[in-house]
Amino acid sequence: MDQDAQKNYFEIAYRTGSDVWTHIPYHAVAMRMLPPLAKDSFILDIGVGRGLWLHKLVAAGFRVIGLDYVADIVRKGNLDLKSENLGDRARFVVGDVTDIPLADSTFDCVTDIGVLQHMASGQRIGYMSEVARVLKSGGYVLNVSLSKETQRFLGFKPKHSADASFEKFGVSYYFFTNDELNGLFLDYGMKLVDQRIEHFDARTDPDDSIALVMSLYKKD
Ligand SMILES: C[S@@+](CC[C@H](N)C(=O)[O-])C[C@H]1O[C@@H](n2cnc3c(N)ncnc32)[C@H](O)[C@@H]1O
Numbered sequence: 001m002d003q004d005a006q007k008n009y010f011e012i013a014y015r016t017g018s019d020v021w022t023h024i025p026y027h028a029v030a031m032r033m034l035p036p037l038a039k040d041s042f043i044l045d046i047g048v049g050r051g052l053w054l055h056k057l058v059a060a061g062f063r064v065i066g067l068d069y070v071a072d073i074v075r076k077g078n079l080d081l082k083s084e085n086l087g088d089r090a091r092f093v094v095g096d097v098t099d100i101p102l103a104d105s106t107f108d109c110v111t112d113i114g115v116l117q118h119m120a121s122g123q124r125i126g127y128m129s130e131v132a133r134v135l136k137s138g139g140y141v142l143n144v145s146l147s148k149e150t151q152r153f154l155g156f157k158p159k160h161s162a163d164a165s166f167e168k169f170g171v172s173y174y175f176f177t178n179d180e181l182n183g184l185f186l187d188y189g190m191k192l193v194d195q196r197i198e199h200f201d202a203r204t205d206p207d208d209s210i211a212l213v214m215s216l217y218k219k220d
Contacts, residue, residue, distance in 0.1 A: 009170050030111075034216075041109065044067060044102070047097065054077070057111075058089045064089070067095050067100065097126075098130060100134055105137070111144075112143045116143060128188045129188065137220065138219065138220075145213050150209070154205070164177075189220045190219050197214070
């Protein structure tokens with residue numbers, strides 16, 4: 001997989017407004033799955049994008065850092081926070097999830113909505129070790145990823161295919177089984193607390209319907 005092509009795809013999608021994933025209505029279920037965190041708990045949202053989820057977390061009383069490797073969307077996110085006087089509650093930061101520019105054991109919770117699914121298999125070690133590193137002991141990860149239960153997405157048919165890995169327009173998509181995800185997190189000392197599969201209409205194609213596996217893990 002060409003990492004530059006994938007990053008370029010995200011940059012262009014935000015610039016042209018063709019970021020179809022931003023409007024998938026996962027927020028309400030994700031919010032209900034959050035653990036009982038104290039007010040002012042510190043959350044890292046990796047692959048923050050436009051920050052719709054970050055704003056929901058701020059509205060729920062948390063302090064949030066949003067990380068993304070697309071510098072333009074980070075700049076815009078910080079301008080929006082400033083204009084809404086939320087600069088003391090949240091901040092967007094440029095960085096790669098495989099090399100997070102933040103200190104060890106900083107966060108009570110890390111959220112990932114749709115990032116791990118785009119990591120090449122060789123990047124997963126970097127991703128998992130960085131998430132585990134910035135999370136406090138006893139902290140949580142909320143992960144939302146494409147599920148192998150997806151019937152049809154962008155012309156792929158993961159549920160009825162032997163493959164779980166697909167590529168289109170230079171972007172790789174991985175559709176996880178629950179067991180695969182749980183094994184990956186367990187290898188880094190994070191145990192499953194809650195998990196469900198939710199189905200959503202995608203705006204990519206009239207017949208597309210995606211399944212997302214939504215999981216909450218706790219670090220030992
Ligand atoms: C499918 S989008 C999801 C965006 C957002 N979480 C949402 O739900 O709208 C994936 C996001 O992850 C970011 N991303 C992908 N790979 C990344 C990496 N290696 N480091 C940092 N951000 C990355 C992309 O720029 C994009 O904003």
